[in-house]
Amino acid sequence: MSDNTVRIAGILVDSFFPLLKAGLLYTVPLTIISFVLGLFVAFITATVRILDIKPFAKIAEFYVWIIRGTPLLVQLFIIFYGLPSLGITIDAFISAIIGFTLSVGAYSSEIIRAAILSVSKGQWEAAHALGISKKQALIHIIVPQAIKFAIPPLSNSFISLVKDTSLAASITYTEMFRVAQQITARTYEPLWMYTEVAVIYLMFCTVLNILQTKMEILFERSGN
Amino acid sequence: MIKMENVNKSFGKLEVLKNINLEVKQGEVVCIIGPSGSGKSTLLRSLNHLERITDGRVYIDGELLDERKNDKDITNLSPESISKICSELGMVFQRFNLFSNKTVLENVTLAPIIVKKVHKTESTEYALELLEKVGLSDKKDEYPSNLSGGQQQRVAIARALAMKPKIMLFDEPTSALDPELVSEVLDVMKELAKEGMTMIVVTHEMGFAKEVANRIIFMDKGEIIEEGKPESIFNNPKEVRTKAFLSKIL
Numbered sequence: 001m002s003d004n005t006v007r008i009a010g011i012l013v014d015s016f017f018p019l020l021k022a023g024l025l026y027t028v029p030l031t032i033i034s035f036v037l038g039l040f041v042a043f044i045t046a047t048v049r050i051l052d053i054k055p056f057a058k059i060a061e062f063y064v065w066i067i068r069g070t071p072l073l074v075q076l077f078i079i080f081y082g083l084p085s086l087g088i089t090i091d092a093f094i095s096a097i098i099g100f101t102l103s104v105g106a107y108s109s110e111i112i113r114a115a116i117l118s119v120s121k122g123q124w125e126a127a128h129a130l131g132i133s134k135k136q137a138l139i140h141i142i143v144p145q146a147i148k149f150a151i152p153p154l155s156n157s158f159i160s161l162v163k164d165t166s167l168a169a170s171i172t173y174t175e176m177f178r179v180a181q182q183i184t185a186r187t188y189e190p191l192w193m194y195t196e197v198a199v200i201y202l203m204f205c206t207v208l209n210i211l212q213t214k215m216e217i218l219f220e221r222s223g224n
Numbered sequence: 225m226i227k228m229e230n231v232n233k234s235f236g237k238l239e240v241l242k243n244i245n246l247e248v249k250q251g252e253v254v255c256i257i258g259p260s261g262s263g264k265s266t267l268l269r270s271l272n273h274l275e276r277i278t279d280g281r282v283y284i285d286g287e288l289l290d291e292r293k294n295d296k297d298i299t300n301l302s303p304e305s306i307s308k309i310c311s312e313l314g315m316v317f318q319r320f321n322l323f324s325n326k327t328v329l330e331n332v333t334l335a336p337i338i339v340k341k342v343h344k345t346e347s348t349e350y351a352l353e354l355l356e357k358v359g360l361s362d363k364k365d366e367y368p369s370n371l372s373g374g375q376q377q378r379v380a381i382a383r384a385l386a387m388k389p390k391i392m393l394f395d396e397p398t399s400a401l402d403p404e405l406v407s408e409v410l411d412v413m414k415e416l417a418k419e420g421m422t423m424i425v426v427t428h429e430m431g432f433a434k435e436v437a438n439r440i441i442f443m444d445k446g447e448i449i450e451e452g453k454p455e456s457i458f459n460n461p462k463e464v465r466t467k468a469f470l471s472k473i474l
Contacts, residue, residue, distance in 0.1 A: 120321075122317060122319055122320075122321035123321060123323060123324070125274055125317065125321060126315075126317065126321035126322070126323065126380075126383075127323075128272070128273070128274060128307075128310070129272055129274065129310070129313070129314070129315035129317075129384070130311070130314075130334075130335035130339065130383070130384070130387055131307045131308070131310055131311035131335060131339045131387065132334075132335055132338060132339055133303070133307065136338050136339075140323075140334060140338065141323050141325065141326075141334075144325040145324060145325050
């Protein structure tokens with residue numbers, strides 16, 4: 001083995017745990033917090049649109065339009081670098097959470113809306129005929145059935161989000177990718193460092209793929 | 225119990241109900257027959273707001289449920305009072321529409337628990353009684369997808385009865401069933417009629433209509449063409465269109 005190979009192997013081994021640690025301590029929490037908050041926003045957005053609650057339905061539509069029509073990176077820049085001009089200074093972590101939450105909220109609201117609309121109209125009619133209000137119908141009948149339709153596309157969003165969190169590096173948040181950048185700046189081995197971080201992202205996403213399959217089987221079994 | 229006055233309903237330019245006047249008294253079993261597309265289901269569905277009429281008045285159990293002029297609501301009823309009036313009506317659909325995420329028992333207990341705030345034990349007790357009545361106590365923990373069409377429809381009847389309705393509406397309850405499953409559903413309906421339930425049944429089952437109905441209404445192209453006792457409608461129809469329809473199906 002040449003000296004260079006040994007050197008690169010050493011760098012890869014030395015950086016693996018710092019990268020993995022950054023992934024588990026920063027990338028994973030950022031992803032999970034943003035996704036959970038995002039789903040909450042998405043659910044509210046989808047519900048006000050489906051129940052056509054005025055004037056929120058229009059506001060929700062406007063929100064989805066803005067977020068889907070502009071790049072996530074630009075949104076993060078506006079939040080982190082732009083808002084301070086208005087006297088609103090938000091630290092990098094919170095800025096990232098806000099940006100990703102809004103993004104997940106907009107995209108997933110369309111997934112949830114589509115899933116709710118794909119539950120047969122007869123279910124709504126039966127509920128109405130029994131005197132069940134629309135809100136109660138959503139909670140007890142429609143949403144539980146819609147979950148099955150929503151799981152595959154929502155898992156997709158979640159996996160996308162794991163990777164999108166690397167954009168937080170550009171607003172100075174030290175998540176996994178930024179750690180890789182920092183190590184690269186020291187070692188001058190961009191090919192190997194970025195490949196290594198790519199492999200760790202791949203590991204995370206592989207675990208999520210397996211979880212998705214398990215969830216789909218679980219919801220397939222639960223009778224609906 | 226039910227009264228419709230000068231009811232019209234149109235979908236855009238298409239008139240589905242034309243000047244319907246109808247009264248159903250307590251304990252009456254009324255069967256509505258007629259060719260498909262004649263407005264039978266729309267009439268039934270406008271009794272519980274599943275369809276909104278364009279013009280006219282609908283009364284349920286003496287209370288005004290809907291009054292519209294040129295498709296404008298002129299009742300000022302709150303959603304709560306509408307759903308309260310509608311809860312006097314039980315409805316059974318052609319395609320059963322059981323809640324697919326709930327077991328048979330939960331299908332029957334859900335509405336009493338969340339709408340009428342009946343306690344769960346009491347609701348379960350009554351649900352089991354109703355399931356016994358439709359002959360499905362042993363299926364209480366199954367999901368609807370594991371039941372045959374006839375069984376699903378019987379559960380749907382039990383589910384509607386659980387709200388203790390004063391009137392039952394049946395929208396072609398046997399049309400989606402395999403022929404050998406029709407009678408099990410009709411038997412349950414006959415039993416109900418015998419107990420004095422007020423029923424409006426949209427059906428193609430002429431045998432059932434003849435046997436159970438107090439009155440037959442024949443509809444065509446959105447209008448009530450003829451109504452009367454089963455014997456007179458089936459044996460001496462007066463109108464040409466009734467004759468033509470009956471000669472095709474009998």
